[in-house]
Amino acid sequence: MINALYDKEITCPVCKNIFHTKKVRTSATRVEKRDTDFCTHYIGENPILYNVCVCPMCGYAALESNFGEINATGKKKIEESISRRWVQRSFGEERTVIEAIETYKLALLCSQILANKKGTLANICLRIAWLYRYLHHEKEFEFLTHAVGCFEQAFANEPLPIGNLDEVSLMYLIGELHRMIGNYEEAIEWFGKAISNPAIRGKKKIDTMTREQWKLAKDAFKNKRNQDQVG
Numbered sequence: 315m316i317n318a319l320y321d322k323e324i325t326c327p328v329c330k331n332i333f334h335t336k337k338v339r340t341s342a343t344r345v346e347k348r349d350t351d352f353c354t355h356y357i358g359e360n361p362i363l364y365n366v367c368v369c370p371m372c373g374y375a376a377l378e379s380n381f382g383e384i385n386a387t388g389k390k391k392i393e394e395s396i397s398r399r400w401v402q403r404s405f406g407e408e409r410t411v412i413e414a415i416e417t418y419k420l421a422l423l424c425s426q427i428l429a430n431k432k433g434t435l436a437n438i439c440l441r442i443a444w445l446y447r448y449l450h451h452e453k454e455f456e457f458l459t460h461a462v463g464c465f466e467q468a469f470a471n472e473p474l475p476i477g478n479l480d481e482v483s484l485m486y487l488i489g490e491l492h493r494m495i496g497n498y499e500e501a502i503e504w505f506g507k508a509i510s511n512p513a514i515r516g517k518k519k520i521d522t523m524t525r526e527q528w529k530l531a532k533d534a535f536k537n538k539r540n541q542d543q544v545g
């Protein structure tokens with residue numbers, strides 16, 4: 315697609331290098347469908363591939379939304395743990411899904427070094443899971459598992475919302491991620507929490523999704539229990 319991507323100029327907060335990263339024009343993309351964990355499938359260019367900025371000079375990587383959020387201590391940590399070993403490499407052109415996974419893994423590594431909020435780690439892990447899903451790769455489930463663990467810690471210890479997830483949406487998402495990886499009891503518990511939260515009444519879509527996925531989780535749990543008894 316011609317001109318679907320454009321260059322955005324970014325200044326690295328760690329090394330001050332100015333570089334370009336691609337972004338997707340809104341007009342060049344259309345939503346095909348959304349999965350039950352909010353993973354969006356696009357017709358045309360996929361903006362999720364371009365959400366991470368990677369400085370080609372020093373290797374600092376983060377979601378664009380918090381690329382600038384790094385203090386002096388953080389900069390030092392990145393210089394010591396990433397930049398010293400970094401072989402200069404640009405992610406500033408069109409990205410394949412595999413290349414996008416590399417950018418998110420770099421962002422995950424930087425996020426861990428910086429001891430960022432669990433909510434940030436959770437969002438990065440969830441997107442890595444989605445990218446593996448586009449490839450029908452089993453590693454999706456490994457990253458869904460990381461994501462749900464981080465979301466639970468964020469839910470318990472960090473201020474809400476997490477990104478654009480308010481309390482009820484996050485309860486639903488934690489339940490759904492548990493269901494997807496086969497933790498049906500946890501899924502049932504989280505869907506139950508979402509349903510009994512009064513705020514769900516103002517969220518028709520989440521309310522419907524929670525009830526549907528809750529039923530699926532309960533059925534799957536029953537089947538699994540029956541199978542365990544037979545086996």
Ligand SMILES: [Zn+2]
Nearest residue numbers: 326329369372
């Ligand atoms: Zn840099």
